[in-house]
Amino acid sequence: MFDFLNYGFNQRALLAVLMIGFSNGALGSLVVLRKNSLVISALSHSLLPGIALAMLVFGGMSPFVGLAGAMFSAMVVGLATVYVSRKGLLDHQTALTVLFTSAFAGGLLMLEHLPGNVKLADWLFGNILGLRNMDLWMSYIVSFLIVLLLAWYRRGWILYLFEPSIAASMGVPVTRLNYLQTGLMVLALVTSLQAVGAVLSSALFIIPTATMLQWVKSPRALIWSSGALGSIAGMVSICLSNWWDVQTGATLILLLGCCFMVSLVVAPKR
Amino acid sequence: MSPHPITRLGDSHTPEKHHLLSVENLHIHYGKICALKNVTFEIGCGHCVGLLGQNGAGKSTLIKTIAGLNQKLTGSATWSGRPLSESKAEIAYLPQVGNIDPLFPLTVKGLVELGRYPHLGPRGRWRKEDSEVVQTALSSLKLDDLAGRRLFQLSGGQLQRAQIARALAQEAHVLLLDEPFAGLDEPSQDFLSDLFRELADNGRLLLVCHHDLKAVPRLFDTVLMLNREMVAFGPTQDVFTRENLAKTFPGQEVVVHV
Numbered sequence: 001m002f003d004f005l006n007y008g009f010n011q012r013a014l015l016a017v018l019m020i021g022f023s024n025g026a027l028g029s030l031v032v033l034r035k036n037s038l039v040i041s042a043l044s045h046s047l048l049p050g051i052a053l054a055m056l057v058f059g060g061m062s063p064f065v066g067l068a069g070a071m072f073s074a075m076v077v078g079l080a081t082v083y084v085s086r087k088g089l090l091d092h093q094t095a096l097t098v099l100f101t102s103a104f105a106g107g108l109l110m111l112e113h114l115p116g117n118v119k120l121a122d123w124l125f126g127n128i129l130g131l132r133n134m135d136l137w138m139s140y141i142v143s144f145l146i147v148l149l150l151a152w153y154r155r156g157w158i159l160y161l162f163e164p165s166i167a168a169s170m171g172v173p174v175t176r177l178n179y180l181q182t183g184l185m186v187l188a189l190v191t192s193l194q195a196v197g198a199v200l201s202s203a204l205f206i207i208p209t210a211t212m213l214q215w216v217k218s219p220r221a222l223i224w225s226s227g228a229l230g231s232i233a234g235m236v237s238i239c240l241s242n243w244w245d246v247q248t249g250a251t252l253i254l255l256l257g258c259c260f261m262v263s264l265v266v267a268p269k270r
Numbered sequence: 271m272s273p274h275p276i277t278r279l280g281d282s283h284t285p286e287k288h289h290l291l292s293v294e295n296l297h298i299h300y301g302k303i304c305a306l307k308n309v310t311f312e313i314g315c316g317h318c319v320g321l322l323g324q325n326g327a328g329k330s331t332l333i334k335t336i337a338g339l340n341q342k343l344t345g346s347a348t349w350s351g352r353p354l355s356e357s358k359a360e361i362a363y364l365p366q367v368g369n370i371d372p373l374f375p376l377t378v379k380g381l382v383e384l385g386r387y388p389h390l391g392p393r394g395r396w397r398k399e400d401s402e403v404v405q406t407a408l409s410s411l412k413l414d415d416l417a418g419r420r421l422f423q424l425s426g427g428q429l430q431r432a433q434i435a436r437a438l439a440q441e442a443h444v445l446l447l448d449e450p451f452a453g454l455d456e457p458s459q460d461f462l463s464d465l466f467r468e469l470a471d472n473g474r475l476l477l478v479c480h481h482d483l484k485a486v487p488r489l490f491d492t493v494l495m496l497n498r499e500m501v502a503f504g505p506t507q508d509v510f511t512r513e514n515l516a517k518t519f520p521g522q523e524v525v526v527h528v
Binding site for chain 2 (some may be wrong): 166
């Protein structure tokens with residue numbers, strides 16, 4: 001039944017999804033509670049042209065090339081959003097949507113001209129079975145960093161999420177946490193692109209938290225239980241995709257979606 | 271020369287003399303726009319101060335500044351002779367209830383526990399003493415039965431009480447409240463105004479943004495009137511006059527029984 005674990009690529013996929021599922025799920029609590037759900041999907045789409053550009057410039061793909069490109073485009077889209085929403089008489093969300101769809105379209109065009117065997121489908125939907133050891137190290141580092149920083153500022157995060165002005169009045173470093181959250185979001189997105197791809201990566205942040213919000217009564221419980229749900233769902237989906245011979249990324253998101261629907265109906269209310 | 275003489279209040283009957291909020295010649299700019307200028311006053315614990323003025327007069331700006339949320343200011347603001355940035359525990363900021371997300375995953379008790387942050391920092395170990403302070407804060411606002419409720423299950427008045435309990439758990443001396451009566455029904459308003467009196471009598475200092483002029487003399491022993499600059503500051507019976515009201519609310523027909 002678990003014979004598939006004899007293969008190296010399956011072992012790597014299982015480890016990766018364990019870490020990515022946890023760190024993205026936990027970080028997702030911050031995203032949802034700050035009402036940044038749209039921002040994360042915008043960011044995930046705008047990473048694509050940056051990564052494609054970096055691959056064109058450096059002539060190949062490595063985690064660090066990907067990271068540099070992703071950081072670059074996240075920064076450009078972030079700054080451009082501020083500029084456009086100030087200049088163009090639009091709200092932030094509209095500006096963001098204009099920019100990230102344009103950026104994504106630009107990325108698609110660039111991908112056609114990339115050297116090597118990069119497939120468009122891998123970028124859109126991820127290719128977790130194609131992970132190399134180097135990619136795995138990237139996941140280790142990013143996941144460790146996310147969990148460490150969540151734990152390091154733990155009460156600060158909760159106040160910052162609850163009401164930034166109350167937090168600031170109590171001495172929480174709100175500005176620092178804001179930058180930190182954005183930085184961690186970009187890092188986490190880069191790692192999850194390989195697992196589930198640009199289209200579905202925001203789901204890996206949002207759905208575990210949306211599900212656990214139906215159950216828990218405290219932000220701390222929300223953060224850690226969302227991480228646990230992301231991890232467990234990730235590992236289950238590796239097994240399912242092997243048994244049923246279906247795509248891992250899509251299985252994972254669909255599984256999380258089912259958890260959410262069940263919770264919505266079953267969880268005690270009021 | 272400051273256009274307003276420094277008004278000293280409360281020295282004679284505050285329990286602790288050094289508990290003095292002192293604002294001197296404060297000016298606040300947002301970009302090129304001057305939001306507030308020439309604010310100078312000094313007041314000790316044991317008072318309930320009404321900040322009066324129309325929309326955009328600078329009431330919220332002033333309490334946010336005292337809460338430490340505005341970095342760009344000239345002049346000085348101190349608590350007990352120390353800069354406000356060193357008095358995070360002593361000063362509690364309570365935004366309008368509408369700013370709080372009722373769906374945030376917190377119970378009343380969880381909200382009150384947040385008040386311990388200035389004492390514990392981000393990672394400090396939760397002590398038995400912290401639980402006791404939280405329990406006392408909940409009891410003194412009669413929130414024991416509601417402690418396990420989620421925020422969305424509370425009325426506006428109950429949420430405001432939970433916020434005040436948070437400030438008490440913080441062991442704050444100064445409470446800065448932004449329109450605490452907004453959207454409350456009459457019984458809740460009465461409960462809250464009695465509570466303010468009680469808190470002031472127990473030696474706390476309350477600064478309350480307020481726009482409804484009817485209840486001012488009953489609610490506040492001291493008023494600070496603002497119209498992008500300080501119009502008047504002093505005991506309500508001396509300062510809350512037709513003349514000052516006309517300056518604070520220019521062009522408005524203000525009907526109050528002074």
